[in-house]
Amino acid sequence: MAIQVKNNIQWVGQRDWEVRDFHGTEYKTLRGSSYNSYLIREEKTVLIDTVDHKFSREFVQALAEEIDLNTLDFIVINHAEEDHAGALTELMSRIPNTPIYCTANGIDSINGHHHHPEWNFNIVHTGDTLDIGNNKQLIFVETPMLHWPDSMMTYITGDAVLFSNDAFGQHYCDEHLFNDEVDQNELFEQCQRYYANILTPFSRLVAPKIHEILGFNLPVDMIATSHGVVWRDNPTQIVHQYLAWAADYQEDRITIFYDTMSNNTRMMADAIAQGINETDPRVKVKIFNVARHDKNEILTNVFRSKGVLVGSSTMNNVMMPKVAGMLEELAGLRFRNKKAAAFGSFGWNGGAVDRIQTRLMDCGFETSLALKAKWRPDRDNLELCRQHGRDIARQWALEPLLPEPAPVAQTPVSPLAASDAQTPQPVDTVVLADNAASAELGPCMQCSVCLWIYDPQQGEAMQEVAPGTCWQDVPDDFLCPECAMGKEVFDPLPGEAK
Ligand code: FEO
Numbered sequence: 408m409a410i411q412v413k414n415n416i417q418w419v420g421q422r423d424w425e426v427r428d429f430h431g432t433e434y435k436t437l438r439g440s441s442y443n444s445y446l447i448r449e450e451k452t453v454l455i456d457t458v459d460h461k462f463s464r465e466f467v468q469a470l471a472e473e474i475d476l477n478t479l480d481f482i483v484i485n486h487a488e489e490d491h492a493g494a495l496t497e498l499m500s501r502i503p504n505t506p507i508y509c510t511a512n513g514i515d516s517i518n519g520h521h522h523h524p525e526w527n528f529n530i531v532h533t534g535d536t537l538d539i540g541n542n543k544q545l546i547f548v549e550t551p552m553l554h555w556p557d558s559m560m561t562y563i564t565g566d567a568v569l570f571s572n573d574a575f576g577q578h579y580c581d582e583h584l585f586n587d588e589v590d591q592n593e594l595f596e597q598c599q600r601y602y603a604n605i606l607t608p609f610s611r612l613v614a615p616k617i618h619e620i621l622g623f624n625l626p627v628d629m630i631a632t633s634h635g636v637v638w639r640d641n642p643t644q645i646v647h648q649y650l651a652w653a654a655d656y657q658e659d660r661i662t663i664f665y666d667t668m669s670n671n672t673r674m675m676a677d678a679i680a681q682g683i684n685e686t687d688p689r690v691k692v693k694i695f696n697v698a699r700h701d702k703n704e705i706l707t708n709v710f711r712s713k714g715v716l717v718g719s720s721t722m723n724n725v726m727m728p729k730v731a732g733m734l735e736e737l738a739g740l741r742f743r744n745k746k747a748a749a750f751g752s753f754g755w756n757g758g759a760v761d762r763i764q765t766r767l768m769d770c771g772f773e774t775s776l777a778l779k780a781k782w783r784p785d786r787d788n789l790e791l792c793r794q795h796g797r798d799i800a801r802q803w804a805l806e807p808l809l810p811e812p813a814p815v816a817q818t819p820v821s822p823l824a825a826s827d828a829q830t831p832q833p834v835d836t837v838v839l840a841d842n843a844a845s846a847e848l849g850p851c852m853q854c855s856v857c858l859w860i861y862d863p864q865q866g867e868a869m870q871e872v873a874p875g876t877c878w879q880d881v882p883d884d885f886l887c888p889e890c891a892m893g894k895e896v897f898d899p900l901p902g903e904a905k
Contacts, residue, residue, distance in 0.1 A: 439580030450540020460493025682796020
């Protein structure tokens with residue numbers, strides 16, 4: 408059903424209450440979405456964008472009930488992704504000679520999806536105009552990489568409506584079309600989620616493009632997006648919000664996310680958060696288990712944060728896969744102006760924390776000291792985690808904090824002492840000791856082939872090496888349980904050679 412937008416402009420799009428996945432399963436559309444298409448009926452009849460390809464038939468059928476399709480003079484495709492240009496094949500099968508106006512890159516992507524190079528394409532550039540009669544013109548503005556190379560916006564003079572396509576939109580479905588008619592908290596939440604998860608990589612392009620458009624000095628009475636609401640009440644509020652988000656946005660917030668095998672890394676996360684909160688209660692701290700929480704909400708929280716702490720148990724000497732997936736997301740979104748650090752619990756080696764820390768550096772974060780805990784953190788080590796949180800709170804404070812109180816006498820293990828204790832450690836990692844370990848048993852020994860570690864406290868039950876057996880007392884025919892290599896390939900664990 409068409410909805411009146413302004414004067415001779417109607418919404419002829421499609422609501423999608425059910426959709427939950429976008430871009431494959433990359434984006435969870437928890438509040439559905441809409442595919443906004445607009446029909447302009449001046450002396451010329453113009454269609455701005457279509458809808459998602461899965462609604463092609465319904466869309467063309469509904470459009471045919473509004474107008475005789477043969478009277479459609481122009482089709483404008485602002486962006487060729489399937490959720491906007493998806494119904495073109497169905498529509499063009501009915502009116503194959505209708506001119507299509509798009510960018511040069513638009514032709515490439517439309518052909519890439521629809522494979523009809525014979526369609527009547529007309530390339531437009533920024534500032535080009537198209538006369539549609541009644542003293543009105545369409546003005547085109549290319550917006551490459553916001554968020555595809557083909558993206559553009561279209562402005563109609565007289566009505567002063569900007570058809571912005573993806574920009575300023577939200578994956579949000581409501582029976583109401585206009586921004587002043589919907590729940591404002593839901594609307595803001597979905598706008599921010601959309602920006603954080605889709606537009607963040609292109610933030611450096613957002614402000615210059617907005618200023619370029621503002622430089623045209625065109626009045627803007629409405630912004631008609633291609634997802635979610637039409638901004639008619641104070642329409643430029645979303646433009647100013649985009650400028651703020653594009654300027655290396657951050658709040659006084661820290662996001663902690665992790666995955667955990669035995670709850671030990673979760674215990675660390677909770678203790679670190681307590682330390683942050685003790686030292687700087689102004690900071691909002693949010694903790695997420697990546698295996699259990701909506702990925703896009705975690706990423707939105709990272710977008711809002713001044714820093715992120717990423718934790719993982721070590722599994723097979725690497726991080727847990729869901730954490731690795733999130734780090735790939737962080738790399739792609741290219742967050743700027745944020746700090747980060749790794750943490751995690753391990754059993755016999757702590758490879759996950761080192762890998763996370765390296766990956767965070769690769770992602771462009773300014774990294775702080777990482778933190779490892781061997782096995783389940785005990786009371787003393789939980790206190791060290793809290794102290795780590797206090798240190799992070801001070802290092803990442805947006806405003807100076809009061810001086811740290813003098814250390815209490817009963818502090819059980821100092822980070823410095825702990826860092827001398829065991830296992831391989833990168834220069835910027837603190838390792839919390841397994842306090843029960845006895846130096847008398849000598850160092851742990853590491854297989855140089857597969858990195859399995861012999862811990863004299865544990866022994867090796869399968870080969871009847873009793874707990875408490877130091878390395879020199881391990882039988883000469885001992886084989887690495889992982890790779891079956893002999894004792895001769897074992898070396899003292901780095902940092903433990905005595
Ligand atoms: Fe809404 Fe880029 O598609």
